[in-house]
Amino acid sequence: MKIILWATLTANGNYAQSSPEHPPKAEAQNDFVAQATAAGNFIIGRRTFEAAQASGGGDFGNLDIVVLSASGKEIPGVKVAHSPREALDYLREKGYAAALLSGGADLHNAFFAQGLVDEIIFNVAPVLEGKGLNLLLNQEHYQYKDVQLLECKSLGGGVVQLHYAVNIA
Known part of the structure; x- marks a missing residue:
């Protein structure tokens, strides 16, 4: 199963933090819906899920x-x-070819720490934030990790999508 990490980042590299005053960019939200629909599923952290609800x-x-x-x-x-692993086993048993990791830096970091990410989709929003969370690399698995750019495209509204392969030789 292909495991795809999906996130919206700020132009200065932080995970974008949305609020009622600063909602997520519609272009990034529309892309998430398209990616989740294509996969048929998504995995999300509890806090992110509760905040979305x-x-x-x-x-x-x-x-x-x-x-x-x-x-x-x-x-x-x-x-x-x-x-x-339990999340992926569940989706494998249901016959999915891909799993979309949707939200929460802790969730993303947990999958990265176990070497469980095949591709990354970053939607870079045209905003700067003074605070934010980052994707952390587990020093045992990744001190420095080359990735391969698969695609770069504009989603509109100043949002740019970067799509990378992670598990390259």
């Missing part, structure tokens, strides 16, 4: 949603997994 997050009724949560507390309508 609280802000009236989209209707993804036809998609398999897996919430990664250490607490294991059940959430109606979604699969709750305790680890990246």
